[in-house]
Amino acid sequence: MHFQWYPGHMTKAKRTMQEDIRLIDVVVELVDARIPVSSKNPDIDTLAKNKSRIILLNKSDMADPAQLDVWIRYYEENGYLALAVNSKKKNELKQVHALIQKACKEKIERDKKRGILNRPVRAMIVGIPNVGKSTFINTFAGKACTKTGNKPGVTRGKQWIRLNKQVELLDTPGILWPKFEDQTVGQRLAFIGSIKDELIQSVDLALDLIEFLVETYPGTLERNYQVEETENSAGILKQLAKNRGCLQKGQEPDYEKAAFLLLDDFRNGRLGRITIERPSH
Numbered sequence: 001m002h003f004q005w006y007p008g009h010m011t012k013a014k015r016t017m018q019e020d021i022r023l024i025d026v027v028v029e030l031v032d033a034r035i036p037v038s039s040k041n042p043d044i045d046t047l048a049k050n051k052s053r054i055i056l057l058n059k060s061d062m063a064d065p066a067q068l069d070v071w072i073r074y075y076e077e078n079g080y081l082a083l084a085v086n087s088k089k090k091n092e093l094k095q096v097h098a099l100i101q102k103a104c105k106e107k108i109e110r111d112k113k114r115g116i117l118n119r120p121v122r123a124m125i126v127g128i129p130n131v132g133k134s135t136f137i138n139t140f141a142g143k144a145c146t147k148t149g150n151k152p153g154v155t156r157g158k159q160w161i162r163l164n165k166q167v168e169l170l171d172t173p174g175i176l177w178p179k180f181e182d183q184t185v186g187q188r189l190a191f192i193g194s195i196k197d198e199l200i201q202s203v204d205l206a207l208d209l210i211e212f213l214v215e216t217y218p219g220t221l222e223r224n225y226q227v228e229e230t231e232n233s234a235g236i237l238k239q240l241a242k243n244r245g246c247l248q249k250g251q252e253p254d255y256e257k258a259a260f261l262l263l264d265d266f267r268n269g270r271l272g273r274i275t276i277e278r279p280s281h
Contacts, residue, residue, distance in 0.1 A: 017047055017172055023122055024170065026052040026103045028096075030127035030136060033063035033084060035276045036071045038188040041128055048124075052103040053080045056096065058132045060084035062269035067278070074279040087136035096140065100167055120162070124170045130194045137161060137171055188276055193267045197260075206259035207233040209266060212276065220271055237262070 021027075027048040032039040036057055055075045060068055068084045075082035081099050085092050101108070104121045111119055127133040141161050161169040190200045191209060210233040213220050222229050227239040240246070241253035244261060248254045265271050 017124075017126070020124065020170060020172070021047055021051065024048075024051060024124045025107050025121050026054060026100055026123045028054045028056060028100065028123050028125050028169075030056050030058045030087075030125070030131045030133050032131050032192050032194075033057035033060045033068060033071070034274060035188045035192060036075075037277055037279075038185045039128055039131055039192065039194065041126070044126055048126075052107075054096075054099055054103055055080045055082045056087075056136070057082065057084045058087050058127075058136060059269075061086045062273060064273050064275035067275035070279060071275075085136070087132050087139050090139050090142070093136075093140045097163075097167065118165060120164075120166055120168045122168050122170065124172060126172050128189070128194055130192065133171070137169065141169070191263070191266065191276060193263075202259040202263065203237070203255050206237060206262045209262060210236050213271070213274070217272070217274055220274070224265065224271055 027044065029040065029044055031037075036055075040055070057063070057068060057071055063084075072082045072084060081103050083095055083099055085096065087093070100121055100123055107121070111117070125133060125137060141163055161171060163169060186195065187205070187208060189195050190205050210221065214229050214233070214236070218229060221227050221236060221240070225240045226243055227236050229236065231239065237255060237258055238253050240262060241255060241258035244258065246254045246257040246261060266274070
């Protein structure tokens with residue numbers, strides 16, 4: 001399956017981000033804790049060079065707890081400040097505020113020496129579609145200040161959000177990069193719903209997910225769907241369709257419907273805490 005998606009509004013969003021970056025002290029990038037590399041836009045590294053960087057592993061409540069620690073260490077070793085968050089829980093976001101202050105410590109000290117007091121830190125929030133950026137901003141700012149949605153590309157435009165006297169946030173639209181050099185990245189983004197479902201072959205994607213789960217998290221499908229994991233992925237999807245009533249006329253399995261059911265359960269954390277990616281070192 002070949003994954004590609006880069007609508008025109010993303011080109012515009014990237015151009016705007018290039019213009020805005022000079023106003024910024026720190027770039028806060030949200031990634032999906034289940035795929036912490038594939039959900040990280042490599043373009044941001046180019047756009048944000050020479051800026052302080054924070055990586056927030058969002059949707060941490062859906063990720064494998066053991067892998068969260070591994071990924072935080074990985075990003076810290078690579079020069080980022082990193083934190084696992086669940087953007088729906090406001091109490092967790094106090095740590096984010098502290099991390100922004102830590103990232104901008106030198107800038108704050110520099111301002112003090114120049115006699116500039118109480119100038120807010122300016123943070124740019126970036127992240128690919130469907131990584132939970134709007135929910136994060138709504139929770140962090142304490143009011144519904146952005147339009148949130150469960151589909152990629154719902155948030156539009158640019159806006160500054162004054163959190164308090166110390167921090168101002170600049171929201172940006174979610175952007176994907178023009179081309180996936182590695183199609184595995186496209187596959188993993190499709191798993192979490194960052195690529196529109198109309199552009200993917202859901203049955204192939206579900207078969208790939210089944211193979212991964214059987215190999216890395218054995219027993220997950222058995223527990224959730226009462227299927228025999230000894231069969232191949234197509235056989236498991238067929239069992240799943242029958243067990244969950246995804247049937248066509250003549251009681252034939254509806255593979256498309258079963259595939260979407262499985263993908264939806266994974267995306268919403270119903271299969272348990274699962275991390276797709278492991279650090280390469």
